[in-house]
Amino acid sequence: MGHLWPPPDPIVQPVDARPVGKSSIYSRVLFRFIDWLRHRIAAASLVGDRPIFQNGQFSWIPVLEARTPAIRAELMDLLSERDRLPAFHEISPDVGMITSDDQWKTFLFMGYGLQSDRNLARCPATAQALKDIPGIRSAFFSILEPGKRIPLHTGPYNGVLRLHLGLVVPEPADQCWIEVGGERYSWREGRAVVFDDLYPHQVHNDTTGLRAVLFVDFERPCRAPVKWLNRLVLRAAPFTDEIRRGKANHDAWEKGYYRQK
Numbered sequence: 139m140g141h142l143w144p145p146p147d148p149i150v151q152p153v154d155a156r157p158v159g160k161s162s163i164y165s166r167v168l169f170r171f172i173d174w175l176r177h178r179i180a181a182a183s184l185v186g187d188r189p190i191f192q193n194g195q196f197s198w199i200p201v202l203e204a205r206t207p208a209i210r211a212e213l214m215d216l217l218s219e220r221d222r223l224p225a226f227h228e229i230s231p232d233v234g235m236i237t238s239d240d241q242w243k244t245f246l247f248m249g250y251g252l253q254s255d256r257n258l259a260r261c262p263a264t265a266q267a268l269k270d271i272p273g274i275r276s277a278f279f280s281i282l283e284p285g286k287r288i289p290l291h292t293g294p295y296n297g298v299l300r301l302h303l304g305l306v307v308p309e310p311a312d313q314c315w316i317e318v319g320g321e322r323y324s325w326r327e328g329r330a331v332v333f334d335d336l337y338p339h340q341v342h343n344d345t346t347g348l349r350a351v352l353f354v355d356f357e358r359p360c361r362a363p364v365k366w367l368n369r370l371v372l373r374a375a376p377f378t379d380e381i382r383r384g385k386a387n388h389d390a391w392e393k394g395y396y397r398q399k
Contacts, residue, residue, distance in 0.1 A: 165378040168371070172295050175367060176336065179296050182364035189319030189339075191299070191332040199330050201270060202303060206328040208263035210305045213279055213350055216245055216261075217306075220281065224391045230384045236291045241283040244353075249276040251376025252385045256396055264352070271301075273357025275372060280353040282343045284308070293335030297368040298355040303330045308347025316341045325351060 161169070180187040185195045193199045216223070223243040227234040233242075247257050247268060258265040268277050275298055282288075293300075304325035308314055311324040319337035333339070343349045360368055375381055 161379050165380065168374055168378060169294070172297075172371060175364075175371065176296055178364050179358065179360060179368060182360040184359040184361060185299075187296075187334070189321045189333055189337040190323060191334075193330060193332065196332060198270060198272060199301075199332075202267055203328055203330055205263065205267045206303065206305065209261075209267060209303070209352060210327075212261040212264050213305050213352075216279065217281070217348070217350070222395060223281065224388075226280075229387045229391065230380070231387070232380055236289055241286040242288065243281040243283075245279040245281075246388055247277040248274070249278070249384065249388075250372070250381050252381070252388060254388065254392060256392060268354070271354060271356055273359075274354060275357060276353075276355040278353050279305075280351050282341065282349040284343060284346045284348060286341075286343045288341040290338050290340040292338050295371070296334050296336040297358055297360075297371055299332055299358050300335045301330055301332050301352075301354040301356065303352040303354070304328060305352060306348055306350040308343070308345040308349055310345065313344040314342065314347075314349050325349065 185191055220243060223245055225237075225240040226242045226244045227238055229244060229246065245257060246252070246254055247261070247264065248254065258268075268274055271277075280302070302316070302325065304327045307325045307327050311326070315322050315324045316331075316333070316339060317323075318333045318335070318339040323331050323333075325331070357372065358368065359365075376385075
């Protein structure tokens, strides 16, 4: 696509990077319902309940993996100006509970009701690949700087599963890994891994190189009626305080990023 962007300017700061405060009644009610639903989702899962899944359980993964070279090329173009990319906690303030430095960067395509048409247009091959992922809910490039560690934590909900497609993986591989529910996985370029982030997980990049993946959340296949309850939660999520704050932060960042385009 080429470099159509000017030399780096200071990025507009997020409009709301404050620590997460008391949630609205809507958010509290939704998260209580999520607490009630978690065990039912695990029991109704059509792919089982485990920390890390077998890729063969998802027929669309080989098509996504085959598109790695085109997706990686678009990522590499972005990495030439990665100092302009936001730290993850600058977009999603609740991430600040596990990391608060600028060593975990992101480039967002979509997320629970948010869609960045400009970012998708900048990465057309990636945008096309995302269209073919069933039940996709969020997607972005996730970039870890050398030496970055993300401590042990759990996600909020198992109604989605998480996929990482390895795009840039430094050596040695055994020093760059994710551990989910006690199972350790080292990324491989061009290979996907699917896991349930409700299990405790942590990430280490103990190398001198950068690690980057395509990070995707997609709807977990479940039997009815749990499938419908899960979809109800996923449709309700964009109206929570957390998602609305993230959207406002991203809109502010995007405005600054493309200001001189």
